[in-house]
Amino acid sequence: MNLVLTGSTSGIGWETLLALLPQFDQVFLPVRNLEKAEKLIQSLPQKEKIILVYLDLSNLASVKEGAAVLLSQVDEIQVLINNAGGMYPSGKQTAEGLDLSFSSNHLGQFLLFQELLPALIKGQAKVIQVSSEAHRIAGPPQQDFSLRKSSSTVASYAKVKLYNILFTNEIVTKYESEGLSAYSLHPGAVRTAFGSEASPWAKGVIAFTKLFFISPKAGAATTIFLATTPKEKLKNGGYYKNKKLSFPSTLARDSKLAKALWEFSLAEIQRVLTNTGTHKK
Numbered sequence: 544m545n546l547v548l549t550g551s552t553s554g555i556g557w558e559t560l561l562a563l564l565p566q567f568d569q570v571f572l573p574v575r576n577l578e579k580a581e582k583l584i585q586s587l588p589q590k591e592k593i594i595l596v597y598l599d600l601s602n603l604a605s606v607k608e609g610a611a612v613l614l615s616q617v618d619e620i621q622v623l624i625n626n627a628g629g630m631y632p633s634g635k636q637t638a639e640g641l642d643l644s645f646s647s648n649h650l651g652q653f654l655l656f657q658e659l660l661p662a663l664i665k666g667q668a669k670v671i672q673v674s675s676e677a678h679r680i681a682g683p684p685q686q687d688f689s690l691r692k693s694s695s696t697v698a699s700y701a702k703v704k705l706y707n708i709l710f711t712n713e714i715v716t717k718y719e720s721e722g723l724s725a726y727s728l729h730p731g732a733v734r735t736a737f738g739s740e741a742s743p744w745a746k747g748v749i750a751f752t753k754l755f756f757i758s759p760k761a762g763a764a765t766t767i768f769l770a771t772t773p774k775e776k777l778k779n780g781g782y783y784k785n786k787k788l789s790f791p792s793t794l795a796r797d798s799k800l801a802k803a804l805w806e807f808s809l810a811e812i813q814r815v816l817t818n819t820g821t822h823k824k
């Protein structure tokens with residue numbers, strides 16, 4: 544059994560790694576900071592099972608390269624956990640000209656999924672998406688999902704967390720017949736490094752509210768539950784909270800929106816990779 548887990552170098556992802564490491568044969572960790580990851584895993588008893596792969600989710604060229612490195616070492620994946628993400632100042636762009644929040648929280652994960660697809664299908668994988676209750680305050684997306692015109696940091700975050708659920712639903716629509724299952728979840732309000740890259744105003748609000756948050760270990764519980772519970776006992780496409788099935792917002796259940804986001808994401812990847820010449824490599 545092979546696991547791919549993003550965002551393992553902090554908070555919820557680190558606790559997820561600690562709990563799941565004993566249960567898998569190989570654990571692939573795509574990380575944007577190899578030095579930090581190397582140091583962290585030194586303390587782990589089963590670190591020989593871990594394969595670190597450099598991959599910055601905010602950069603599509605890096606996702607493509609990282610995914611290729613990963614696929615050169617594994618041909619079947621049983622669980623993919625898209626956990627990495629965070630809140631970033633609205634208007635901040637990546638070197639590829641994408642909104643930082645859109646690329647880090649959605650498009651990078653979307654491309655990672657596309658690149659790993661053959662191995663995911665071979666492993667009849669579960670794809671787990673760490674979303675948030677923040678999705679409920681997202682306004683209706685326009686045809687342009689890119690967030691380039693987003694009004695604020697919080698509005699962008701709410702939208703990308705909505706995208707996480709729409710993405711999950713569309714995976715089920717497109718790939719359930721090929722054996723894939725997909726779930727999204729809210730981890731709770733968790734005391735992590737979350738918000739450390741947000742705007743100063745958002746950072747201040749988060750720092751205050753963190754006083755009331757749960758521990759990272761408690762925050763990882765629903766992810767671990769979904770990764771370890773047999774598929775037959777879960778609802779394919781379900782949105783989970785506190786290890787229980789829950790109802791996401793009406794927008795999050797809109798199948799036309801899910802399809803439109805999927806198509807927009809494919810086109811955006813094609814556009815960026817063509818512009819940067821990455822397709823030719």
Ligand SMILES: NC(=O)c1ccc[n+]([C@@H]2O[C@H](COP(=O)([O-])OP(=O)(O)OC[C@H]3O[C@@H](n4cnc5c(N)ncnc54)[C@H](OP(=O)(O)O)[C@@H]3O)[C@@H](O)[C@H]2O)c1
Binds near residue numbers: 600628630731734
């Ligand atoms: N904390 C909460 O209350 C809360 C609530 C709802 C949902 N969530 C969601 O839970 C997930 C985990 O967040 P957390 O609270 O554990 O936050 P965190 O402590 O800040 O951890 C975020 C992780 O994502 C990684 N990451 C961020 N951007 C990346 C990129 N471009 N490429 C590769 N890795 C990247 C970080 O890597 P580095 O170590 O290199 O920074 C880190 O490992 C996120 O999706 C977040 O939206 C959190």
